Amino acid sequence: MTPKKPFDPAACREEFPLLADPPGGKPMHYLDSAATAQTVAAALRAVRRHETMTRANVLRGVHFLAEAATDAYDQARRAVARYLGVADAEEVIFTGGTTGSINLLAHSFGSLLAEGDEILVSELEHHSNIVPWQMLAERRGVRLRVLPVTEDGRLDLDRLPAHLSARCKLVALTHASNVTGAIADVGRIVETARAVGARVFLDGAQRAPQGPLDLPALGIDFYAFSSHKLYGPTGVGVLWGRRPLLEAMPPFMGGGGMIEQVSFAGTRYAGIPRRFEAGTPPIAEAIGLGAAVGWAGGLDWAGATAHEARLTGRILDGLAGIRGAKVIGPAGLQNRLGVIAFTIDGLHPHDVCQWLDRRNVALRGGHHCAQPLMERFGVAGTTRASIAPYNSDADVDALLAGLDEAVARLA
Numbered sequence: 001m002t003p004k005k006p007f008d009p010a011a012c013r014e015e016f017p018l019l020a021d022p023p024g025g026k027p028m029h030y031l032d033s034a035a036t037a038q039t040v041a042a043a044l045r046a047v048r049r050h051e052t053m054t055r056a057n058v059l060r061g062v063h064f065l066a067e068a069a070t071d072a073y074d075q076a077r078r079a080v081a082r083y084l085g086v087a088d089a090e091e092v093i094f095t096g097g098t099t100g101s102i103n104l105l106a107h108s109f110g111s112l113l114a115e116g117d118e119i120l121v122s123e124l125e126h127h128s129n130i131v132p133w134q135m136l137a138e139r140r141g142v143r144l145r146v147l148p149v150t151e152d153g154r155l156d157l158d159r160l161p162a163h164l165s166a167r168c169k170l171v172a173l174t175h176a177s178n179v180t181g182a183i184a185d186v187g188r189i190v191e192t193a194r195a196v197g198a199r200v201f202l203d204g205a206q207r208a209p210q211g212p213l214d215l216p217a218l219g220i221d222f223y224a225f226s227s228h229k230l231y232g233p234t235g236v237g238v239l240w241g242r243r244p245l246l247e248a249m250p251p252f253m254g255g256g257g258m259i260e261q262v263s264f265a266g267t268r269y270a271g272i273p274r275r276f277e278a279g280t281p282p283i284a285e286a287i288g289l290g291a292a293v294g295w296a297g298g299l300d301w302a303g304a305t306a307h308e309a310r311l312t313g314r315i316l317d318g319l320a321g322i323r324g325a326k327v328i329g330p331a332g333l334q335n336r337l338g339v340i341a342f343t344i345d346g347l348h349p350h351d352v353c354q355w356l357d358r359r360n361v362a363l364r365g366g367h368h369c370a371q372p373l374m375e376r377f378g379v380a381g382t383t384r385a386s387i388a389p390y391n392s393d394a395d396v397d398a399l400l401a402g403l404d405e406a407v408a409r410l411a
């Protein structure tokens, strides 16, 4: 392997056209990457290359363009597999995004469950890792159990054994929280889940954009993430699962592309991954994602993570000095992403976001699709800043100055 170029924050930012050349010419302080990251130039180039040179449907035609498109789509699948540390690229299923992946899992894996079986989620989950399981619970009489979080916004793993029974078939937890930034202790989750024979699914929407993974080594069974948070196009994401588990699962959606043979006497389904990719897939988007993971896989993540941690530390320190500000999440930087949710006494998150928007600081305000977590902390919503490798000290300066100003003027 060629050694990676040491991480250079300014050079990294240059690779994101919207930040390097912001609309309106004013610096863009984009601190909302947990909602959607900016798209890396390599992904834009790959989409353009496909649209202008290889555009056709995949896995269907025999003409030159159809073959070139199919090759590019397959290459994207292999690039994702490499990023996930997965040897068998057919275990990688393209979906519409994390939400699509979890719905696929809830329908397909869920159809194998019996009444009275249990699924464990937590208070920390995004709605997309709650609602599909609730819908499954209604359909099949499966019982949903909920692991609490600690005061500092982490999964309360001390209480995990008490929430698992021999009926638990799936532990479905977030790898990293989109509110508190807490990164889960996967080893402990897997060990405890295995003790009762439960499978483990991790929602990787927030963790996957923070560097390559080794999913088989984590010991989990299923993983999901979205391209648009991983510097790639919108409209595509991934469900990864271990081959024997995927092969035992029935299809979720029926249609073209997912069959071996169709007749009115009966239909034979294709093997994985095609069995789970009914209809024309998001071809250009998957190709863009392939380029995005290629780019992310080549980044010096030790350097990028240190850079992000330093900026996160600056934000946490800055918030500690703001009257009435309170962080929901871990106080330190250990096992924590640069996702920082906070409240400020007397200020509504939307007002904070609007005030900061006037300084070109993009934040998120609201419940972050995590209403049970908001309820747990007794708030209707929070303001959230989230850090990506392309963020700079200037972004943090603008945030902290804007917050000082908002408190002085509005509180």
Ligand code: PMP
Residues within 6 Å of the ligand: 034, 035, 096, 097, 098, 099, 100, 126, 128, 129, 174, 176, 177, 178, 203, 205, 206, 226, 369
């Ligand atoms: N899970 C987590 C932890 C998330 O942060 C998000 C996006 N905010 C999702 C799931 C849903 O992702 P998508 O909307 O891309 O399907």
